[in-house]
Structures are given as C-alpha cells and as structure tokens.
Amino acid sequence: MHVFELGFVAAVLLAATPILYAALAGALSAQAGVFNIALEGQMLWGAFAAVAGSYYTGSAWGGLLTAVLSTALFSVILAVGAARWKADPIIIAIGTNLLAIGLTGFLLRVLFGVSGSFSPRELQGLPKMTFLTDVPVIGPIFSGQTVLVPFAFVVIAAAGIWLKVSPAGLRLRGVGEHPDAAASLGVEVARYQTWVTIVGGALCGIAGAQLALGNVTVFTENMTAGRGWIAVAAVMLVGGRPLWLPVACLGFGAAEALGFRLQGIGAPQQLTDAAPYAITLLVLIATRIRLPRRRTAAAVTTSAPTPAA
C-alpha cells in the first residue's frame, strides 16, 4: 500500500471533493431544518447536465454553468414542495432521486442516442491545474486536480462563517431551530428554507460537474453510485455543522482510497465496496451522535414540525 505517497493524498481529495459539495448542500438544508436526502439524485442530474452542457457549448465551463443552473432548477421541486408546501421532504427526495436516474438515462438515449455512458472525443473536461506541476508537494497533489477541488474548501469556510456572523445566517439557524419562533418574528421560514434548498441544488450541480468533468470526462448512467448518500451520512456525522464537513468527507475519501489500495495486498474487491459504508457506520456509532430533538424528529420520523399556525 502506498498510503504515504502524495498520490494517495491526491486520490483522497479526488474522491472527497464531489461529496464535499453535496454534503455542504445537505448541511445548509439541515441548518434550516430541511432534511435533504435528495443529494444523490441532484448530483446525478448535475453530472448529466455538466456533460450535456460541455458537449453543446464546447466548453467545460459552459458545462459547469449548465450543471449549476439546471440542478438549482431541479432542486426547486424539493424546495417548493418541502419548504413552501410543507410536503414530506423524505418522500419528495426519494421521488426526485428516482426521477434523476430515469431522466438522465432517458435523455442519454433521446439526446445522444447512446445508453450506458457518453464520452465523445470532443467532450471538454474541466482543466487541471497543471501550472502547479513543478511546485514541490503541492504539485503532485493538485496539478492533476481541477480548481473546484481547492474551491470546495473555500466555499465551505465561507458558508461556515456566514452562518455564524451574518444576519441571514443567524436567521437561517433560527429557522432551523424553531420555525414558529422565527415566523412570529416576521422571518419568512419558507423563504429561507426554499432558498437554502435551491442553493444546495446549485452546490450539487458543482458536485456533479466535478464528478463528470473533473474526476473523469464522461457521463455514465447512475454514475454517482451512492456518493450522494455518503454525503447525507456526512451531514449526520457532523450534525449539520459545515466547518466540520472536511473532516468527515476526507475521512470517506480516505476510506475509499484505502479500500482500493487494500486490493493491492490481496483484499477481495467486495471489501473495497463495503469499506466506506462500514467505516461511516462505525464512526457514527463511535461518536454516538445525538442530533437536537427537532432535527432527529425530522430525521428519524416523518413527523414534520406542525406548521406555524
């Protein structure tokens, strides 16, 4: 196992980045009291939109933009449904996840006439930071990565600080902690929840773009393959606190990268498959996390807090 190689660090970052963006989306929703498990589907849609956008505009940045915008749009279903109409976010999420799988596969056939995967020669991937190649240490780690990788940490830091210091952040946290109280002070709960969910959609768009145009340059049916669910678990793990997300997500990245490398010393491939989930579960148990009642209620049961009268 070459755990101590910089290559390993790079692999960890690569595996963690899409999860980081998705998890940030989940954490922001959690802060606003919306239990968002639609990340998997939104990321998948983002990946498809990124590839389609890059293919049609001929530019990876066009792909990224398409992914961000269209995934934000896609997340409006959850935003309006759960936040404004007070429908059960879990059911909507399950629906949209299925919808994303279907729609991407469907459009793959209808738009590009292929099934399975789509990676035409002219498809533009996001540029790698090759200019770093000769920098010691940094080079081997980042030169093969897109700019979205370091950007993830910037965005998360910004989000964390924003939540702490800005008026909107304060209000958002209040909305999540006690919607009725927020409402009685004239803070429009639904509006905050709606917007935070849509911003989350945009973030999932970035996650998908990084996955489809950064980690690789291709779209494959169901290519998120559970990464969105790992993100949900990450949000659980940190109790929705963005600033802790890097720890959790890099943990998953390490788990996956490590699992892959375990094959090198003869571990069966099935162990690789199970590793990230098993480690997540063990960490969850180890930390014996207990979310605040309200959020647990949202998480453990469908009983949404009774609408602000």
Next chain:
Amino acid sequence: SSSGGASSTGAAGDGDNANSIILITPTPIGSNNFLQLASDGAKEAGEKYDASVDVYESEDPTSIQQNLDAAIREKPSIIIGVSFSVLDQFTEAAADNPDQQFLLIDTSAENPTPNLTAATFKEYEATYLTGVEAGLLTQKNNVGVVAALDTPFIHRWIDPFYAGAKSVNPGVATSAQFVGGDNPFGDQARAKAQAQILADGGVDYVQAAASGGNTGVFEAAAESGFKAFGVDTNQCLESPGNVVDNAIKRVDVALVNSVGDILDGTTGGFTSYGLAEGGVSLTGLEDGVADSQCLIADHPDVIEKVAAVRDQIVSGQVVVTDPLTAG
C-alpha cells in the same frame, strides 16, 4: 429500473425478411462494449442473410427467461444468447423446443442438443499476446490489469496477461485492481482511480478489462503517463497516444459464421474461436496497423516477436491455459 424486455434495434429489414434473428443479452447493453459487439454482429448477420434482427436486453435472470419465452413465441429462425449468464435457460429451452434453433455466444453447454449451437472465444489467447507485448515494452518491469469484477470469467483478461508478460520477461511484477462498486462495468471514476493506484505502484503497462470503465483507465494513462491495452475493438481510437494495442474479439465474424452454418443446416456442437480461427487477435497483428492510432505501430520489432508467439500458439507449440477451466 424496469424489468426485462426487448428493444428492436433498427431491424435489418421489416417483417418480410427471409429469416429472423432474436438476440438476447443477459444485462442491458449499456456501456458493456462486448454486448455492443454482439448486437452489431447480429445486425451484420442480418444484413448478410436477409434476416430481421431483434435485440432483447434483459435486466436479470428472470427477465432472461421471460425474454427467451417471448422469443420462442416469435418462432424466429435463430435465437441467439450471449454469455454464460443465459446458459441455464438456453440449455433447457433447447431441450424443450427441438424445432427451434438456438445459438450461444461466448459459452457452451456440456452435452448440447442438436438444435443448440455454440461459439466460444479464446480471449485468453489474445490477452496472452498483449501480455507478451507488455512484457517486452515495460521499462519499470511492472505491469498490471484493471478489471471490472473479480469473477472467474474476467480472469481470462488477467492470468493470461501475466503469463504472457512473464514468458518474455520472467522478472516482471504483476498486479490487478478491480473496479467493483455499484456499477462495475461502467464506473469510469472508480476504474480511473484503480488505474491511478497501479501507476502509483510503478506499473507502466496496464491491460484495461473494465468494459465501459476502460475510458477511465485511458484517462489515467493520459494523465500519469503509463500505457494501456484495450479489449474487444480498436480502442486506440478512443485515446490516441495512450493505448498500445487491443485484444480484439471478432464477435461479428463468429456470429456471422455461426448464423450462416445454422441457416445452411449444420447445427449443434460448438466452435471455439481462437487465434487459429481468427476469432481473436491483436490490432497490431491486423492489416492497417499504421493508421490504427495504436502505439504498437511504432514497435515493428515487438510486432514481429508477438507474431511469432501467435504462430506458436496456433501451431500448438505454446498452450495458453484458460483460467476458467483451470478453475
């Protein structure tokens, strides 16, 4: 996800063809380029023998059975089944429907009924040759394989590759990484990560046997400078400058021949398409290497050596063991 069923892929002709062919795949063709080859081959055969072609894509064993029943109801000239996964169902169906002709591609029954013809491939002979090339070309004396899953069948792209490499370069180190995950035959991201690991481990020649995932392997090659081998078709075109050669599999040839035989009335038994039969080969050993975009074109010496080994295999001087039968 929807259950088993069928997709009419632009039938070669409409209802009024002399013959009809129904091809049943064990899983959706998706990004599995071998299944893609099979359906292309079926269409080719359709063109050649004026047959309408239907491709039924299954999702799982039950839907294989269901597609098979549907096919039998259609009473086509030939029902073609691809891969080991359909063996059970086809063996039974052939026994139950003596008047229906069945053709198995890539697998064969122990004691088949006369209406059950089979065509199998000796991919392992071709992979042995890519191994030889890798063994000759490697500078780091370190070669590896990225394979979709750790199944016996897929070892046909692993063990012979090692054997071939060792045959010309006894000291060469070998290692394999499996893609696995939710989508082993199509997850380029995971395939790429696996290839990256081999590269980190000092491997400089990689046999890509990850089906749809190969794209990921080629990307890794482009980024970290190792060279790859493709499978089934000329994948050099997908990623010029990164792919050395391909262990190609002439499913089309085999399929067209077998269909022809059956239509001519010679049914039953099975043909094994190896190097000798021209059923498998290397791009580098075919005509038009020059414009195949394969790196091997720049190594005429290697091609020469490989050609020699090929001839030894054909003549039986060298016997490549089949991992499947080897257990």
Next chain:
Amino acid sequence: MTSTSGNDADAAGLDGPAASAVPAVELIGIGKRFGAVVANADVDLVLRRGTVHAVMGENGAGKSTLMSMLFGLLEPDSGEIRIDGRPVRFAGPLDAIAAGLGMVHQHFRLFDTMTVAENVVYGAEPRRPGFFGRGVVDRAAAAARVRELSERYGLESDPDAVVGSLSAGARQRVEILKALHRDARILILDEPTAVLTPNEVTSLFAVIRRAAEGGATVVLVTHKIHEVLSVSDEVTVLRDGRVTGRFATAEATAASLVHAMTGRAIDEVRNPRTGTPGATVLEVSGLTVGDSGAGSGSGSRTSPGGGGVAAVSDVSFEVRAGEIVGIAGVSGNGQHELVAAVLGTLPARSGRVRILGDDVAGRSVRDRRALGLAVIPEDRRGEGSAVTMSVAENVTLGHHRTPPIGSASGVGRGWMSIRAERARARELIRDYDVRTSGELQPIGALSGGNAQKVVIARELSHRAPLVIAEQPTQGVDVGAIESIHGRLLEHRADGGALLLVSHEISELLALADRILVMYAGRIVAEFPADEATTARIGAAMAGAAEAASEPDPEDPES
C-alpha cells in the same frame, strides 16, 4: 448608543400623550371560522392608548384566535382592524410588528441554543460592515440594546446568557424584550402568567403598568380573575367567539366576570379534608434524577447543560390512599423530571420508587402503568397527545389492550374493537364536556383547554389508584377548572392517591392535604393543609423564585 434605527421612534412612541382621542387599536366586527367552528363572530374590541386591556373567556372562546389575527398570524374572514384610526391589513406578523405590535405567546417562542441578545435582536439585527460588505451582526450593539431596554423597563436580563438555561420567568422577560426591541407600542400577552411564581407575576405586572404609563397599550389574555382585577383598566369577555361583556375594571366584580364568561355562577370546589389517609400508594426515597435533555414542554425550562446536572436530587416523600399531596414550586425546579422518573420516561440515577409496594426500578412505563399509575402530563401537545390523531385515538392509548376495547387474555388478546373504541370516546367527550365536532376530529384542532380535558379524561378513566397531575388546569377556564377539580377530589374520595404538581398556590390550597415545595431539585419545605398559607408557600417558593431567575447557584456549569 446602539445603531438600531428604531430607538428614538421607540422613545417617541412611549413618551407620547398618555391618553388620546384616537384609540390605539380598533377591532371591528371581526369574524373567523375554522371549518365548521366559529372561533370569532362579529367581535368588537377597542384598546385605548396607555391602558391595560384584559381579554377573558373559556377555553375555545376564541382569545388566541383573535390575538393571532390582531398580530397578523391569522387572516380574519370578516371585519376590520384599525391602528391609530388607520385601517390595516396584515399579510403577516412582519406587518403587525412594523405597525408597532408585539406579541408574547404563552408557549414561549425562543431559540434555546442562542443567547438572550441573539433572541432579542433576531430578525431586526443591528449590523456593522463586514463579510464581503454584506454586513454582520453587531453583537456588542445587540448586548448594549438589551441592557438599555432591561434597564428602562426593569426587566433584568443577562444578554450573554444562553436562553436554554433560563427559568420560565427569565424567558418571559426575553419575550417581552423582543417586543420592546421592535419598538412595540401595543403589547399582546397570551396567558403570560401561566408558568410564573407569585413574585414573577408581581414583577411582570409592574413592568406592564410601567409600560402602560409610558404610553404603551397592553392586551392581557388570561383565565385568572384576580389578575384581571389587579392589573387591567378594562375587560372584554368572550364566549363561543362572541363578546359577552365589556367592563371598566373598576366596576367589574369576580362574579360579574365569571357570569359573563360562563353564563352561570361558579362556586369553587374545595377539599373537604375528611377521612384519614390509607396505605402508602407511592413511596419515593432518596430519588436523584439526571436531566431530561429535551425541553419538558411548554413554559417549563430545559435545564442547563444536559447530562451533568441533577434535575432532582435526593427527594423523598410518600403519597397515601385517599390523600392529595401537592408539589409547589417554580416550573423548572425538577417537578417534571420527578414525575418523569416515577412514570419511567426518565431513568433515576439513584434512589427508590415504590408503587403500591412494588419497587419499579428497571420496570417499563407500561409495567408501571399496569401497577396502577396514571399521569396527566404538563406538555399537552408534545407529550400528552398526538395532534394529528383523532380524539378517539387519543383517549384510547393505554386502554387499547384492556376491555372494552381490547381483551387482556384469551383469543382476543392483542386485538382491538374499533366500535368499542369510538363508543367509549363519545362517552368521555360527553362526560368531560369536550368542545369538539366529534370523536374523529384531530385533537390538534381543539383549543388547548379542550385538549386538556381529553387528556384528563383518558388518564382518570384508568381508575388508577395513583394519579399524578402536572399543571392539570393550566390554560383552562374557570368552568373547566371547577369540573377538573371536582374530578380530582372524586378520585380522592374513592380512596385514590393523587400527586398534584402545580404552580397555582390557590389550586394547591384548595385541593391538597399536604403541600411540598420544590426548589432546585430538592424538597425545601412541607406544610400540612391546616398550616399552609399563600404567604408561607410563597415564601418557600420566593427564595427559589429569585434564584431561579439566574441559572441555579447549585449548577456547577454556571
């Protein structure tokens, strides 16, 4: 001085002419229906500037609904609202706040994890430049604002205290500060005294009067006549959503108010104190209980710090058959945790609980109830009912395995008869005079008082030898109080044992044979009925009352 724009406007608002021709608020012909229920019908209400106006009425009379409309939480079906003579239409509370209204809800609406300052300025934050020019919350200014307001209205409060660690009284002050921070000139208080000690009530009334003298207009929703008589200038009485009485407090008498509210005279029931207590039914010895991490519901405080603190420490007492033992104390001094530990929803750290002689250590709630325990919980909505389920289902829980609904043994064991369930529910609704459209109506749609009757019906119909009642008449109107008290005394007369937890001293004096006073998780005083007086109990609680407004001195973490 703080950067909040409102300050001077605020000063202006309060120092304005004490009484002016135009009333501060006029509600004209207000009507509101919920489906078939008429919550308000043609209600007129005039609030003159600088006065305290009491709104009374039985449960479900429509008080909360009326206030909700005044504050923009609900939209009136008909009628008009005028502020300072100008007609207004409130799309939401924001409009109401902008128009100078502030509401203090009975069920506190506070963010437990945030500080007092954050709670006060939430939604109207003082800002300073920062964060990419988008501006950040100016915490210093917020704290200053809190100090300044506390100081001006005598609402002492620590801006940096975490609200979750505050007593009910302190939380209420935060609620009022919230309104004042928004320059409220019209204060609505929905049953503000329900969870306060006598001292806290007194200081609250002082604040109210002070605000009124400052030119503010105060609406006080309450069921408590003595409060109305002591603090208000005018009274409006509602019954079944209609105005049935308007008084100048000076001319009002308890009797006239009660009559307007109920349409009849109410004579308070009292414990005859006849008969001698029988065998011990509940024995608590050396009981120590950790914290109920989750807030124990409406009004009562979520005690500080979670795990570490003992909410109940070394409590011992017993309750005998045919005896009512009262527990007085400021809400949040461990009463709820004590009850929870006896019921079994909270684990005891040490000590013993015996029900009818059986040590219940390690027994499940179900087993304890089977032994003969019934509990009327404090938190009606959070613990005492499932708001989305029907009244019938709500009165069935706990009776669903026993006849007539279930059968305890034989083939029918574990099965239920839906017909029996509904029949029984209809019966109880009749007996307890629950105002509802039918046994299948979701209990959430009942007014709190009526919901309370459902809970009491469910628990008393167990005919359990031991009943624990937490704040059984909180938010319940005089008529209902009378009938509930009657029920509790019946239980005693039938030889039942009753542990009555209440912060209504009058209630304890009327019902209890013995009164224990709890403070900071300990029993600090005990009075036999004949020695108990409001003064002595108040005194015993008073020490607690002062201490309770700060985080407990006993509390290591503060």
Next chain:
Amino acid sequence: MTSTTTPPATGPEAPAPGRPGARLVRAALRHPAVVPVGAVVLALLIGAVIILAAGLDPVTAYAAVISGALEPGSLDYTFSVWGFIIGMALAAAIPLRMGEFNLGGNGQLVLGGLTAAVIAGNLPLPGPIVIPLAVLGAAVVSGAFGAISAPLATRFGIPIIISTLLLSPIAVAVVSYLVRFPLGEAGAAVAQTPRLPQDARMWALGDLSYSNVGLLIILALLVVFWLVDSRSAVGFELRVVGANRRFGAYGGVRVGRLALGAMAAAGAAAGVVGAVMVMSSPFRLIDGALISPGYTFAGLAAALLAGGRPALIPVTAILFTVLQVGGAAMERSADVPRQLSDVLQGVVIVVLALRTVLDQRRTERSSA
C-alpha cells in the same frame, strides 16, 4: 406530520360536517384512494409531456406498457413481479407506519436469498420440509439483520433511514463475496451458487412457470400485516408512535421494542422475497441478480404511494409492476427508452407527496 403516516388525519373514517350531501362529497374526496389515483393520473400526464417533448407518441407508448404487462403471454411473469414488489413494499410499509424509513431492502433481500440458497441447496430433505425451512431461515436471518437498525437508533441516535442505508451495501458486499468464493459454483463464469436440487424448488402453481406458491406466501404476509395494522394493539401503537414518539413513550408503548419488531418484520418480509426469488427459476443465487430488477425501490415507492396502508399496497403495487414489466415492452414496440418507467415512478412519488399536502390542508380546514 404528513398524512402518509397518519391515516387518521385523512382516513376514510374522518367525516366532514355540513349538509349531508357536502359531507358525502368531502368524505369521498378524503378517501385514501383519492390521493394515489390523483397522483398517478397527474404523473401519467407529465410523463406524456416528456414523451411528446422527446418527439414520441405517448398513446402508443402507454398502450405498449399496458399490453406488454397484461397480454396473456406475460401475465404469469407479471404476477410474479407483482408478488415481489408487494413483498418489498411490506418491507418499507411496516416501519413507515411508525414513521421510519427502511432504505436497506437490498441488503435484507440478498441475505434472505443467500440463506435460502444455503439451506435449500445443502439439506438433502424432501421438499415439504426443506422449502418451508429455507423460507423461514431467510425470514429469520434477514429479520435479525433488519432489526440491527433499531438499537442503532435507540442507543446511538442513528436514524433508521441512515443505518439501513449504510448497512445494506455492506450486506450486499458480504453476500457477493460468499457467492463468489466459498459458496460459489466451481467452474462457473459468473459468481453464482450451484443450481438447487429439484426437491428444493418452490412449488409451481399449476403449469405457470413464474408465479409459484411463493406469491401466495407473500400475499399471506400482506393479509397478516393488514390485520395487525387495522385490528391489533401493536398496529395501533405503531401508528401512535408514528404520530408522536413522546406521546407513545408516555402512554406506555415500548418504542424501542416496537422499532425492533417493525424492523425485524420488515427485514423478514424482504428475506422471504429473496428466498422466493432464489427458489424460482433459475433456481440459484447469482451475484447481483436479486438487486438488478430494482424491486426494492419499486416496493418502497408502492408503500409510499399507499401511505403504508396495507389495504392499498396491492393496488399501488400493480402500478409499479405494470411500469416495470411494461417498460421494456414500451421500449420494443414504441421505441420509448425503458428509463421512462423510472421517470414515471419518480414523478408519481413526487406528485403524491404534493397531493398529500393539498389533501391534508383540506382536512385541516374542514376539521373542527
């Protein structure tokens, strides 16, 4: 609280006040079947728009779906799928009653399949003994596996929806490993167990080749759940806890045990499905073969659409069965990509969630 988990809020019983006529209409509107039907109709319309947008013909597409699933030739197969989906719907619906989501159906399914394959494949006993034994064993193992999530929730506060989600792939990986190596058939090209002996195959129903006694077993499970849910104390407690956990605990419901039981029952249901699938053609456990048809999510969808109500599950299951089986036929004869049936399933669920709210609002307004 969505009415998905609280039938009382929208239940058929809830009458509305007012004139008898109006009351009847309102009651009818609030019949639990209304929501699903509305959702389906709307979903089909949206699906039609999507098909049109793709330049295809919705009418022929839907016709193809229907005929593909319901033509005499495929009814046999369709019924067997219906059974599997009902089974997986049970696995989702039982916890759903107490407000919990079981997203671990796949793991429970494959564990059941594996157990059945091991028992039926290795015990040389006559069918009447080995078949029930295999089904029972599958139920026990999968039940135990499903039950793990309960203590994880009660002791460690890990929501069941999360723990089931994380446990499932682990089980799948373990089974995959066992099928590949220790239990795998030697010389097979794919990872699979040896074929079951004739005796150990699920009894056929007449000359049907797909639907077998397994279907009856699953339907029996459904009936049992229906009785328990509507008539039993446990069923009542499930719904109470689903409506308000604290209320349940205070009222003496042993929430922990209830969750344990519900998850065990859910796992068992999934396990039985796995066993039946393995004991039907091709009479062996093939790596990945139990999961690939996606019965788990179809079942979850059917359960959600039915709001967990046992009486509605067979109906909603029909919808998803037709979409699954007919989807492929649609692809064949109408050239509409198979994936459209996933789209439709997703749309149905979303529309349902939204319709539920409208319905709930109506209830609230007309309540009291």
